[in-house]
Amino acid sequence: MRTHVVIIGSGPSGLLLGQLLTRAGIDNIVLDRVSKDYILGRVRAGVLEEGTVGLLREAGAAERMDREGLPHGGFSLAFDGRDHRIDLLGLTGHQVMVYGQTEVTADLMEGREAGGGQTIYEAGNVTPYDFDTASPYVTYDKDGTTHRIDCDFIAGCDGYHGVSRRSVPQQALTTFERVYPFGWLGILADVPPVSHELIYANHPRGFALCSMRSQTRSRYYIQCPVDEKVEDWSDDRFYDELRRRLPAEHAESMVTGPSFEKSIAPLRSFVAEPMRFGSLFLVGDAAHIVPPTGAKGLNLAASDVHYLFEGLREHYAEKSDAGLDAYSDRALKRVWRAVRFSWSMTMMMHRFPDAGAFGQKIQEAELDYLVTSRAASTALAENYIGLPY
Ligand code: APR
Ligand code: PHB
Secondary structure, three states: OEOOEEEEOOOHHHHHHHHHHHHOOOOEEEEOOOOHHHHHOOOOOOEEOHHHHHHHHHOOOOHHHHHHOEEEOOEEEEEOOEEEEEOHHHHHOOOEEEOOHHHHHHHHHHHHHHOOOEEEOOOEEEEEEOOOOOOOEEEEEEOOEEEEEEOOEEEEOOOOOOOHHHHOOHHHOEEEEEEEEEEEEEEEEOOOOOOOOOEEEEEOOEEEEEEEOOOOOEEEEEEEOOOOOHHHOOHHHHHHHHHHOOOHHHHHHOOOOOEEEEEEEEEEEEEEEOOEEOOEEEOHHHOEEOOHHHOOHHHHHHHHHHHHHHHHHHHHHHOOOHHHHHHHHHHHHHHHHHHHHHHHHHHHHOOOOOOHHHHHHHHHHHHHHHHHOHHHHHHHHHHHOOOOO
């Protein structure tokens, strides 16, 4: 087989890139090691920046999002027993779209199938070769046979645990990492959200987040120790702890109900530099991970895809490699700004076991300054709605 671009990974990064390439007439094949259903069974975040929304529309995968997505013009920070609204629309003129990543992925898969894009699921032992040459190729195992795809470029959209970053000579890679001393215990339940907007809570018992997928489906999280076990958390215990971390008005009005998904996610910040190695480009989680506090994971994947797609489009349409040559530096500049924001919001909203009395007072002063200064609130808002591409 031969194609222009082999995309390793059928998550949001790979699917969005695949759709943009297909619509630009650039042939591509997507490979994933798991099944389509397995991918759609993953529960991830649900806040889209306007840039991500625009790319989904450009990819022809936004019809359901535009119908069912929830535009949000603000969110609240809850501490000291009350809410403090951050007026995204008033402060920046922009808003975010609340729409689950699972839905984004399903819409992209549907668009790819409708457009005739080739996706090979349950492809075993996917391996990129000769990406330090102009004739790279990828092999994979399927139905007892090893297949080879010759291509011009390989997009490593295979996430943090993927093969692409691991295939790069380690001396060519520099990584940066911060692991946080807690995780997020999250549930999904078909109950109406406690508020019409998201609530990020900083409480002496720990962080909590009230989010949603629709007007009838809520997504709730509480900070928990990294060694916590999901099986130790009944729904009742979860809701009791969540309500203890929220202002009374929300604790009293919360509608509870059986969860149908419950999981614990660790929190880390991670960046691999550079994001290009000859004909191989790292995209999305393959190159960087952010704590979900700033809702930047999917949105950074989208801006990576934008930079890489523009570079590939230029290569094929204008015979210019300027975009491809600039990909890593352009992507990393926006990645580090979002990594900084996600780190700062995580530091501000969570309780750290080793903060000490001084650290706690600093956190309280930061929150107080943030909600009493238009300049500080605007800085938070412009990062949350997404910095420019
Ligand atoms: N071979 C083939 N496919 C692989 C391999 C491999 N060796 N390793 C991983 N994959 C696939 C996974 O099965 C997954 O479907 O790559 C895909 C990677 O998808 P994601 O992990 O979702 O990464 P990405 O597409 O960059 O999306 C980033 O997902 O994890 C969230 O918070 C993150 O919202 C962000 C988004
Ligand atoms: C979610 O809805 O899952 C969500 C929303 C905002 C975040 C993190 C997760 O910052």
